[in-house]
Amino acid sequence: xxxxxxxxxxxxxxxxxxxxxxxxxxxxxxxxxxxxxxxxxxxxxxxxxxxxxxxxxxxxxxxxxxxxxxxxxxxxxxxxxxxxxxxxxxxxxxxxxxxxxxxxxxxxxxxxx
Amino acid sequence: xxxxxxxxxxxxxxxxxxxxxxxxxxxxxxxxxxxxxxxxxxxxxxxxxxxxxxxxxxxxxxxxxxxxxxxxxxxxxxxxxxxxxxxxxxxxxxxxxxxxxxxxxxxxxxxx
Numbered sequence: 001x002x003x004x005x006x007x008x009x010x011x012x013x014x015x016x017x018x019x020x021x022x023x024x025x026x027x028x029x030x031x032x033x034x035x036x037x038x039x040x041x042x043x044x045x046x047x048x049x050x051x052x053x054x055x056x057x058x059x060x061x062x063x064x065x066x067x068x069x070x071x072x073x074x075x076x077x078x079x080x081x082x083x084x085x086x087x088x089x090x091x092x093x094x095x096x097x098x099x100x101x102x103x104x105x106x107x108x109x110x111x112x113x
Numbered sequence: 114x115x116x117x118x119x120x121x122x123x124x125x126x127x128x129x130x131x132x133x134x135x136x137x138x139x140x141x142x143x144x145x146x147x148x149x150x151x152x153x154x155x156x157x158x159x160x161x162x163x164x165x166x167x168x169x170x171x172x173x174x175x176x177x178x179x180x181x182x183x184x185x186x187x188x189x190x191x192x193x194x195x196x197x198x199x200x201x202x203x204x205x206x207x208x209x210x211x212x213x214x215x216x217x218x219x220x221x222x223x224x225x
Contacts (some may be wrong), residue, residue: 008197032212043203089155100171101214103156
């Protein structure tokens with residue numbers, strides 16, 4: 001049973017516009033959420049995180065929004081750049097998961113010049 | 114970047130042979146993890162370690178074993194490789210369990 005889901009396998013956006021990547025979760029005990037970015041032939045790199053006590057966290061062009069009632073989080077990238085083209089994974093953790101991160105399937109973002 | 118290396122980076126092996134992948138860190142982080150990445154599945158945890166000689170199973174541990182005799186090294190062993198274990202394997206480290214983890218470059222394993 002997939003506890004963390006990214007329902008869009010791919011997303012294409014024009015350079016300069018906003019990219020919105022979505023992630024849904026089913027376990028209400030998750031209380032910490034992360035986004036990772038992965039380029040081909042490289043390991044995932046940590047991008048941004050958010051605790052369940054917040055509903056928004058910003059870091060430069062990247063903002064993560066958390067809607068606990070909907071069990072939904074999203075990553076906004078503004079403005080999108082061609083170098084943002086990568087696979088993005090969301091992940092979640094909670095005390096009832098033994099401290100482990102549970103990852104979504106990933107969304108491949110393509111930013112076109 | 115966190116100091117994590119994985120070896121080998123690529124390996125082709127035959128069904129039934131044992132395979133050991135190595136993860137080495139220079140960050141002195143307590144927690145180490147092994148994941149596999151497959152299309153449509155994202156990253157799935159195989160095993161993890163919360164200290165020297167302390168390990169536990171993850172989501173997809175069948176057919177894999179691990180060992181950690183030193184803080185800096187975490188070994189993943191496929192006792193008898195099968196074609197279903199063809200995958201990309203990532204090691205990760207963390208100094209805070211269940212928070213940010215930092216990943217190595219990966220090992221692409223092909224079992225023929």
